[in-house]
Amino acid sequence: MKLKKILSALLVSAVLMIPSASAFAESNANAAEVTPFLIGIGDSQASAISLVLSNGVDVATGGVIYDLFIQDASEKDWFKWTNTSSSFRRVAANIGGYSGNGPIRAGFKINYNNGFGETDLYYSDKANTTNTQVLGNIFVPPGATVYLVVDAPNFTTPPSYHLNFAAYTF
Numbered sequence: 001m002k003l004k005k006i007l008s009a010l011l012v013s014a015v016l017m018i019p020s021a022s023a024f025a026e027s028n029a030n031a032a033e034v035t036p037f038l039i040g041i042g043d044s045q046a047s048a049i050s051l052v053l054s055n056g057v058d059v060a061t062g063g064v065i066y067d068l069f070i071q072d073a074s075e076k077d078w079f080k081w082t083n084t085s086s087s088f089r090r091v092a093a094n095i096g097g098y099s100g101n102g103p104i105r106a107g108f109k110i111n112y113n114n115g116f117g118e119t120d121l122y123y124s125d126k127a128n129t130t131n132t133q134v135l136g137n138i139f140v141p142p143g144a145t146v147y148l149v150v151d152a153p154n155f156t157t158p159p160s161y162h163l164n165f166a167a168y169t170f
Contacts, residue, residue, distance in 0.1 A: 045147055048078035051165050063166030070104065073155035081167065082113075082145040089140050093148055094164045095124075096132030101159035104152050106133040111145045121149065128154050140167075 042049040051064050068077055083089045095106040105127040111118035124133035140146050152159050 042078050043076060045078050045080075045149075048080040048147055051079050051081040051148075053081075053167060063164055065165075066163040067160065068150075068163070069158050069160040070150065070152040070155070071158055073153060076149050076151040079148040079150075079163065079165070080145050081140075081165065083140045083142055083167070086142050088142070088170065090168045090170065091138045091140055091146055092134070092136040092166055092168070094132055094134055094162075095148075095150055096162050097130045098160050098162070099130075101130055101161075102152060102156035103128045103130055103154050104133070104150055104159050104161050106135060107149050108135050108138060109147050109149075110138070110140060111147065112141065113143050113145060130159075 041047065049066075053064055066079075070077065081091065093106070093108070095104070097104050105123055107121045107123040107127070109119045109121045124135055126133045135148065138146060148163070148165070150161055150163065
């Protein structure tokens with residue numbers, strides 16, 4: 001029994017002496033070498049990221065959520081959702097910056113996909129602020145596509161944002 005205690009103590013001591021990497025270790029990479037993973041995706045209306053709702057149906061709460069950031073003053077993140085139902089849908093998007101971020105701007109337009117063209121780009125009343133921007137009560141007819149855009153024309157630092165998009169029946 002005494003031998004078991006001694007061996008256990010030695011084993012524990014040996015394990016404690018194994019060096020491990022510090023959780024606070026410094027990286028040798030500088031900020032210029034770090035690149036985001038989503039460069040070139042959703043940077044134009046033509047390459048907009050499709051917003052796919054749960055199970056392909058309208059939801060009463062939640063919706064689809066993205067957490068992204070704007071890397072410079074020329075970047076825009078575009079998203080799209082098409083109303084594939086046979087009736088009007090009401091869509092809403094909450095686009096919010098995080099504390100300490102620079103300002104963002106959120107807007108939308110509707111393409112009717114029926115020869116009537118598309119609307120102008122309309123921006124939130126809180127555009128170019130760090131406040132959460134709400135694009136709500138946007139009525140989308142059957143077959144139409146709503147486009148959302150997020151950018152930072154008054155870019156100071158890369159602002160992160162949280163996009164929550166949902167579509168509702170009446």
